[in-house]
Amino acid sequence: MMVSGKKAFYLSVFSIFSFAFAKGQNKVPFGVVKAEEGYAMVRVHKDDYRKIIDKIRMKTGDVFIYEKPAPGETEWIWIKYPEKEDTEKPFVRYDSIIKEGMVNKNRIVFVDNLPKFTPSKSKNGKSLIFTDDTNPKIPGNQRTKVIIDVYPSYAQIKKQEKDSNGNIVKIDKVKVWGVGKELPEGLMEIKSVRVQQPGRGSVFVRDAIKNMFQPAMDFENVGVTAIDNDHIFLYMINGSGENRYTTIWTIKQGKAESQIIYKTPE
Secondary structure (H helix, E strand, O other), X not given: OOOOHHHHHHHHHHHHHHHHHHHHOOOOOEEEEOOOOOEEEEEEEEOOEEEEEEEEEEEOOOEEEEEEEXXXXXXXXXXXXXXXXXXXXXXXXXXXXXXXXXXXXXXXXXXXXXXXXXXXXXXXXXXXXXXXXXXXXXXXXXXXXXXEEEEEOOHHHOOEEEOOOOOEEEEOOEEOEOOOOOOOOOOEEEEEEEEXXXXXXXXXXXXXXXXXXXXXXXXXXXXXXXXXOOEEEEEEEEOOHHHOEEEEEEEEOOEEEEEEEEEOOO
């Protein structure tokens, strides 16, 4: 079957684009809206036209999960994104992502392609420290830092709930991440996440880190990036095997605003 030169060109671009996304987003599947206009519309493809889904307008800094290039498109990607509640809350954890559609690739950027914070560890090895070194003119003691403290867990002494297959699903009535049927010896968990910025800072609320076990301690699976000082993103790939999970926090104006978390078994 013959393919026109113009069509072949678009197919070639689409193939390269698809490969780049597949390769670049193998581990960190999150994207974020970064548009000069301050928003991106989520649409669905239907026949030969596009229809806006419920007029969903994602704002600059809103995070989504990258799925694949939009079928038959070269300028659009297919995403899943959280359904936000009408009532605003200080912090929201999204662990069920069912909304989906497509956004124009020129209005987004992948999280791990944003400017990265410099990683290091504390002297005792129990804290991961990420420092914004993108502007060398800013003194070291005034640079933004995100610090993750990881310590042994005491989950063994807390009340557990299991499903019909014997898997631990809740501890202290809160969903668990990173464990299976039993709690292993030497279980570790995130104890706190701190944000340090000149003139402001915060400690993540407990709901943002509760029951997050076996956190990554290598910098291949955890990182911090930012659009600017008001939009910072902390992502982690934690656990292993069938208990692996992936998460990202949005830090807005120095405070944890939201989190996406879901299982990604190996």
